Amino acid sequence: MIMYELMNGYKQTRRVLRxxxxxxxxxxxxxxxxxxxSDCNYxxxxxxxxxxxxxxxxxxxxxxxQRERPIDPIILQAYLxxxxxxxxxxAASVTDEDRERIEExxxxxxxxxxxxxxxxxxxxxxxxYAAKLLGLKKSSVQWFVDSAKKKIKVYLLxxxxx
Numbered sequence: 833m834i835m836y837e838l839m840n841g842y843k844q845t846r847r848v849l850r851x852x853x854x855x856x857x858x859x860x861x862x863x864x865x866x867x868x869x870s871d872c873n874y875x876x877x878x879x880x881x882x883x884x885x886x887x888x889x890x891x892x893x894x895x896x897x898q899r900e901r902p903i904d905p906i907i908l909q910a911y912l913x914x915x916x917x918x919x920x921x922x923a924a925s926v927t928d929e930d931r932e933r934i935e936e937x938x939x940x941x942x943x944x945x946x947x948x949x950x951x952x953x954x955x956x957x958x959x960x961y962a963a964k965l966l967g968l969k970k971s972s973v974q975w976f977v978d979s980a981k982k983k984i985k986v987y988l989l990x991x992x993x994x
Contacts (some may be wrong), residue, residue, distance in 0.1 A: 948976035
């Protein structure tokens with residue numbers, strides 16, 4: 833209900849501004865009022881559609897960086913560094929149980945998948961940089977990482993069911 837009141841308020845303001853712009857003869861004032869009308873249009877479209885105007889992707893489709901990760905990258909980084917991640921007081925440290933679980937999960941991957949996954953997810957490298965180090969194409973590294981993620985997800989789901 834509040835959203836409709838807010839939208840109606842912006843629409844009313846937009847009508848008033850349009851009337852004010854037609855009555856005003858000063859070029860600078862008309863330009864400022866035009867900007868206000870544009871802002872009102874932007875807000876009204878956002879409230880009507882539920883997504884930012886001009887965006888092609890709504891909240892129902894998540895981008896790659898928003899997707900769920902099979903293994904927490906911070907714990908994986910800590911595992912790789914053999915210390916606490918980030919070096920701060922609140923950083924996660926890897927317990928022996930975590931270390932065993934990570935080794936077990938990474939053991940399910942092929943050597944190439946493991947290398948790519950550890951470099952990209954564990955060390956936070958860019959796909960292109962990992963590809964350069966491994967002598968592969970960027971798309972190949974992406975494919976190996978995606979394959980590793982799928983295998984890890986299946987392995988973890990299988991472990992939950994057991």
